[in-house]
Amino acid sequence: xxxxxxxxxxxxxxxxxxxxxxxxxxxxxxxxxxxxxxxxxxxxxxxxxxxxxxxxxxxxxxxxxxxxxxxxxxxxxxxxxxxxxxxxxxxxxxxxx
Numbered sequence: 001x002x003x004x005x006x007x008x009x010x011x012x013x014x015x016x017x018x019x020x021x022x023x024x025x026x027x028x029x030x031x032x033x034x035x036x037x038x039x040x041x042x043x044x045x046x047x048x049x050x051x052x053x054x055x056x057x058x059x060x061x062x063x064x065x066x067x068x069x070x071x072x073x074x075x076x077x078x079x080x081x082x083x084x085x086x087x088x089x090x091x092x093x094x095x096x097x
Contacts, residue, residue: 002037003063004092005055015083016049022080023051029071030055035062049085056094063091 011019023041030039037056044050057063066072081087 001096002056002058002094003060004094005053005057005063006090006092007053007055008086008088009051009053009080009084010086011049011051012083012085013049018083019049019051019080022075023053026071026075029069030066033062033066033069035059035065060091 009019020043027039027041030036035058037058039055040053042052042054044052055063055066057066
C-alpha cells in the first residue's frame with residue numbers, strides 16, 4: 001500500500017514562472033528520496049497559474065520525511081509559499097486489489 005499526496009497549488013497572478021522553477025528544482029530531488037515512489041507535477045492547460053502535484057510514498061512517515069527535507073523546507077516553505085494564492089493538500093492510501 002502506498003501513501004498518496006494530491007496537492008493543488010495556485011500561483012499569485014504573474015508569479016507562475018516562479019512556481020514552475022520551484023517544481024523543476026523539487027522534482028529530481030524528491031524523486032531521489034528513498035521513500036518516494038512517484039512524483040509528478042502538472043499544469044492546467046487552461047490556467048497556467050494552477051499546478052497539480054501527484055506524489056506517492058512508501059508510507060505516511062515517508063511523506064513526513066519528505067516535508068522535513070532540507071530541499072522542501074528551502075524551496076517550498078522558504079520560497080514558493082510566498083508566491084502562492086492557495087495551496088491545498090489531500091492524502092489517500094492506495095487500495096490493494
